[in-house]
Amino acid sequence: MDLLSNFRSMLGAANVLTGNDAAPYLTDWRGVYQGAAQCVVRPATTEQVAGIVALCANSEIPIVPQGGNTGLVGGATPDASGKAVVVSTSRLSRVRGFDPENNTVTVQAGCVLQTLQEYCRDRDRLFPLSLAAEGSCTIGGNLASNAGGSQVLRYGTIRELTLGLEVVTADGEIWNGLGGLRKDNTGYDLKSLFVGSEGTLGIITAATLKLFPLPRMTQTALVATNGMASCVQLLIRLQTQIGSSLTAFEVMANECLKLVTSQFPQQHLPFDGSSVDASWFALLELSGSQDREGLGECLETMLGDALEAGEICDANIATSVEQERAFWNLRESITLAQAKGGKGIKHDIALPISKIPEFVEEMGRNLSTTFPGLSVMPFGHLGDGNLHYNVGPSPRFAEDALQRSHDRIYVMVHDAVHALGGSISAEHGIGQLKRGELKRYKTAHELAMMRSIKAAFDPMNILNPGKVI
Amino acid sequence: MDLLSNFRSMLGAANVLTGNDAAPYLTDWRGVYQGAAQCVVRPATTEQVAGIVALCANSEIPIVPQGGNTGLVGGATPDASGKAVVVSTSRLSRVRGFDPENNTVTVQAGCVLQTLQEYCRDRDRLFPLSLAAEGSCTIGGNLASNAGGSQVLRYGTIRELTLGLEVVTADGEIWNGLGGLRKDNTGYDLKSLFVGSEGTLGIITAATLKLFPLPRMTQTALVATNGMASCVQLLIRLQTQIGSSLTAFEVMANECLKLVTSQFPQQHLPFDGSSVDASWFALLELSGSQDREGLGECLETMLGDALEAGEICDANIATSVEQERAFWNLRESITLAQAKGGKGIKHDIALPISKIPEFVEEMGRNLSTTFPGLSVMPFGHLGDGNLHYNVGPSPRFAEDALQRSHDRIYVMVHDAVHALGGSISAEHGIGQLKRGELKRYKTAHELAMMRSIKAAFDPMNILNPGKVI
Numbered sequence: 001m002d003l004l005s006n007f008r009s010m011l012g013a014a015n016v017l018t019g020n021d022a023a024p025y026l027t028d029w030r031g032v033y034q035g036a037a038q039c040v041v042r043p044a045t046t047e048q049v050a051g052i053v054a055l056c057a058n059s060e061i062p063i064v065p066q067g068g069n070t071g072l073v074g075g076a077t078p079d080a081s082g083k084a085v086v087v088s089t090s091r092l093s094r095v096r097g098f099d100p101e102n103n104t105v106t107v108q109a110g111c112v113l114q115t116l117q118e119y120c121r122d123r124d125r126l127f128p129l130s131l132a133a134e135g136s137c138t139i140g141g142n143l144a145s146n147a148g149g150s151q152v153l154r155y156g157t158i159r160e161l162t163l164g165l166e167v168v169t170a171d172g173e174i175w176n177g178l179g180g181l182r183k184d185n186t187g188y189d190l191k192s193l194f195v196g197s198e199g200t201l202g203i204i205t206a207a208t209l210k211l212f213p214l215p216r217m218t219q220t221a222l223v224a225t226n227g228m229a230s231c232v233q234l235l236i237r238l239q240t241q242i243g244s245s246l247t248a249f250e251v252m253a254n255e256c257l258k259l260v261t262s263q264f265p266q267q268h269l270p271f272d273g274s275s276v277d278a279s280w281f282a283l284l285e286l287s288g289s290q291d292r293e294g295l296g297e298c299l300e301t302m303l304g305d306a307l308e309a310g311e312i313c314d315a316n317i318a319t320s321v322e323q324e325r326a327f328w329n330l331r332e333s334i335t336l337a338q339a340k341g342g343k344g345i346k347h348d349i350a351l352p353i354s355k356i357p358e359f360v361e362e363m364g365r366n367l368s369t370t371f372p373g374l375s376v377m378p379f380g381h382l383g384d385g386n387l388h389y390n391v392g393p394s395p396r397f398a399e400d401a402l403q404r405s406h407d408r409i410y411v412m413v414h415d416a417v418h419a420l421g422g423s424i425s426a427e428h429g430i431g432q433l434k435r436g437e438l439k440r441y442k443t444a445h446e447l448a449m450m451r452s453i454k455a456a457f458d459p460m461n462i463l464n465p466g467k468v469i
Numbered sequence: 470m471d472l473l474s475n476f477r478s479m480l481g482a483a484n485v486l487t488g489n490d491a492a493p494y495l496t497d498w499r500g501v502y503q504g505a506a507q508c509v510v511r512p513a514t515t516e517q518v519a520g521i522v523a524l525c526a527n528s529e530i531p532i533v534p535q536g537g538n539t540g541l542v543g544g545a546t547p548d549a550s551g552k553a554v555v556v557s558t559s560r561l562s563r564v565r566g567f568d569p570e571n572n573t574v575t576v577q578a579g580c581v582l583q584t585l586q587e588y589c590r591d592r593d594r595l596f597p598l599s600l601a602a603e604g605s606c607t608i609g610g611n612l613a614s615n616a617g618g619s620q621v622l623r624y625g626t627i628r629e630l631t632l633g634l635e636v637v638t639a640d641g642e643i644w645n646g647l648g649g650l651r652k653d654n655t656g657y658d659l660k661s662l663f664v665g666s667e668g669t670l671g672i673i674t675a676a677t678l679k680l681f682p683l684p685r686m687t688q689t690a691l692v693a694t695n696g697m698a699s700c701v702q703l704l705i706r707l708q709t710q711i712g713s714s715l716t717a718f719e720v721m722a723n724e725c726l727k728l729v730t731s732q733f734p735q736q737h738l739p740f741d742g743s744s745v746d747a748s749w750f751a752l753l754e755l756s757g758s759q760d761r762e763g764l765g766e767c768l769e770t771m772l773g774d775a776l777e778a779g780e781i782c783d784a785n786i787a788t789s790v791e792q793e794r795a796f797w798n799l800r801e802s803i804t805l806a807q808a809k810g811g812k813g814i815k816h817d818i819a820l821p822i823s824k825i826p827e828f829v830e831e832m833g834r835n836l837s838t839t840f841p842g843l844s845v846m847p848f849g850h851l852g853d854g855n856l857h858y859n860v861g862p863s864p865r866f867a868e869d870a871l872q873r874s875h876d877r878i879y880v881m882v883h884d885a886v887h888a889l890g891g892s893i894s895a896e897h898g899i900g901q902l903k904r905g906e907l908k909r910y911k912t913a914h915e916l917a918m919m920r921s922i923k924a925a926f927d928p929m930n931i932l933n934p935g936k937v938i
Contacts, residue, residue: 099823100823101705102821102854104821145654146654148652152651156629160625169918175912175915176912179821181890181892183819183854183896184892184895185617185892185896185898186903186907187919188662188665188666188919188922189615189658189665190918192658193657193662196654196657197657212712213712215712236570239682240758241758243681243682243757244713289710289712350650350651352650353571354568354570385650385652421648424655426652426654434655438655442655446644449644449925450656450657452926453657456922
């Protein structure tokens with residue numbers, strides 16, 4: 001029996017896609033990567049995943065796992081050879097168990113993040129991972145790429161939220177590493193190794209994840225600051241005063257919000273006068289179980305102190321849920337506004353927070369000197385030291401000129417980040433996009449350690465080959 | 470030149486110990502394990518560690534890294550062959566860098582935990598790892614064993630507190646993985662793999678660790694509860710009401726506190742009447758940046774509600790720092806009281822919190838049926854699902870009878886833990902002590918994955934051989 005017939009008898013013909021049916025799985029959502037595959041298979045059980053891997057291992061057929069296909073680095077798109085089998089986790093979407101006393105949930109890899117958030121919220125628990133693609137990305141993809149998002153400041157990346165995994169390894173065996181233990185020191189941390197390995201060490205089929213009490217209230221403020229150094233001082237002020245009640249601290253360069261309000265005229269900056277010209281805005285979220293009034297007063301006092309200390313020039317505390325949503329909408333519309341503004345260049349960088357003021361000042365100056373007219377539109381999660389340092393075209397710097405300068409800008413930004421001890425991929429992963437960068441910035445020693453792990457777990461190199469390393 | 474001469478010319482004769490000078494390094498502090506070694510070396514720099522490893526690698530000489538030598542599983546004691554070289558990190562004790570804006574500290578492996586805690590406290594920051602041995606254990610040992618302690622509930626184990634590592638690998642190369650990044654998705658998580666590997670994959674020489682704002686105030690309460698199921702309900706109540714302000718939730722069986730107050734007559738239970746007969750006591754710590762009065766009122770309200778709900782029968786909120794210390798002293802004296810009460814059997818177990826009431830009830834019943842008179846004295850970190858399920862001799866069950874039953878009890882407890890999805894080593898590690906248990910409870914598949922990692926990182930098996938796997 002040939003491979004496809006085998007798959008059809010294992011999964012049913014409806015779950016072995018070829019031709020047009022397979023097409024959506026062979027390109028990424030941005031249309032940057034285009035691949036080919038023998039077929040796309042949609043297993044419904046972990047055992048079926050194991051069966052698929054065993055079959056592929058037999059004939060050394062490459063396997064590309066795919067969740068919601070929302071990645072930004074081509075990690076879920078097969079190469080052009082047409083040899084690969086894409087394993088979609090879309091039918092592995094069940095919540096397997098919920099333990100309110102242990103504050104854990106066990107869920108299959110194909111469950112959509114937002115579905116899981118809502119499942120937990122309905123049961124009075126918070127699953128805190130939150131990111132722009134949450135309506136379509138899956139837990140498996142989140143795990144494979146060690147997703148971050150806007151609540152990392154308080155709750156960590158998904159690696160820190162993961163207590164256990166179920167993984168199909170390259171030999172088609174199932175590792176049942178599920179379980180809701182907060183302490184377990186029985187050997188090497190396999191779990192953390194699979195998280196963030198982008199499907200190159202095993203296929204994650206389920207996970208046990210940490211839950212938290214649902215915050216009883218939130219307070220959200222949009223703040224016009226006196227520059228990035230002031231943002232860092234404000235962050236320290238808030239952390240010192242309220243610690244873990246600070247659950248988000250996002251920053252947006254003026255250029256980002258200008259673009260949002262021009263691309264989406266229904267959106268408005270809630271400031272007037274000179275405040276609209278502030279170089280950096282910050283979006284703050286406090287949440288917790290304290291009473292809302294108490295936290296609101298506390299926020300007002302802190303922002304008053306920050307105003308006096310010259311860290312901020314204006315502040316707007318949301319007085320309704322609608323206004324909270326409007327503030328977050330400004331933040332969440334940046335990516336789309338940038339896409340509408342013309343094809344740009346994305347950098348997903350992290351730095352020690354103390355280095356960020358220096359970085360944004362020097363990088364901005366160097367870019368505008370070398371590429372006059374270039375639009376620099378950074379934004380991101382200051383609380384985690386993570387900036388989406390994006391640049392775009394402008395009337396003075398056309399889209400095609402920008403794309404011709406792509407590689408020079410890419411290297412210029414990443415070299416500066418590396419020189420300051422930063423990361424060239426904070427939360428998007430490596431995939432196909434940044435394999436070259438990895439070689440540029442990692443030492444031979446570190447790459448050798450990674451390759452030795454890959455060889456140990458996947459000696460035939462059938463798991464998502466051509467990704468990461 | 471022979472090995473010792475080489476070491477002497479590299480480190481100076483004073484830092485190559487043999488004979489009596491070496492003796493303290495060749496046994497663990499409890500005197501359970503006794504080993505031998507060619508010598509003990511005390512490098513003062515990472516480069517010297519690398520030089521030592523390179524020399525040993527050349528002749529395939531086993532290396533046993535050792536920090537404060539406070540471990541409980543023999544992980545830092547060489548075997549009896551006398552072939553090994555013990556590498557003590559005692560001279561690698563410097564804080565290398567402190568970054569208040571990034572909330573990080575970079576420290577060498579040999580720094581004593583308490584020294585680091587105080588260094589950070591003096592600079593208005595909290596390094597939250599806290600455990601009984603903190604006055605002598607080192608950061609390197611904490612990292613090698615993924616130390617937990619009493620603040621894991623809020624801050625996680627040291628793996629979650631670690632942002633970067635510097636490691637000497639088996640080939641004598643230095644991996645500089647230091648850095649204060651909270652998000653970094655550039656390849657496999659080597660850091661998490663080295664943490665908890667007990668010196669079998671590399672020698673950790675330095676780390677960059679997360680810091681937190683220093684809590685402005687704490688509130689501590691000792692509570693007499695109506696049993697373990699009530700403890701779990703109380704834990705959920707507190708987490709729901711105050712979330713991350715709950716920084717410790719310790720439980721102690723009545724037998725533990727009886728033993729403490731009888732072994733240390735200067736210590737007293739702050740209860741009278743029938744409350745002193747409660748089966749389980751809980752020690753609660755709230756901390757944060759809110760005002761002390763507010764949190765105190767909040768604690769009183771919650772404990773009042775818990776009393777009404779029948780979860781607790783009595784509660785005592787500390788009204789002074791002295792009383793706080795007295796409550797914690799009761800908790801921290803348990804280990805010593807048990808040691809004075811006769812040689813017992815320690816089990817360092819973790820379970821899903823929801824399974825703990827069932828476990829303690831059934832295990833207690835089964836043990837007292839099978840071994841009548843045995844003293845069962847469990848205590849631990851309920852917030853993390855971690856119990857030190859210790860048993861000891863009693864007037865009705867003599868010490869030698871207990872030791873003759875050691876293996877049966879060990880297996881009985883661990884089998885029950887395993888059946889409920891728990892861990893047989895929550896925070897002490899595997900070392901020499903639990904290698905056999907690892908084989909009993911891990912699947913062949915999981916052990917094979919671990920062995921493949923060991924082989925990839927240490928193909929000659931020179932790094933702490935005979936430990937973990």
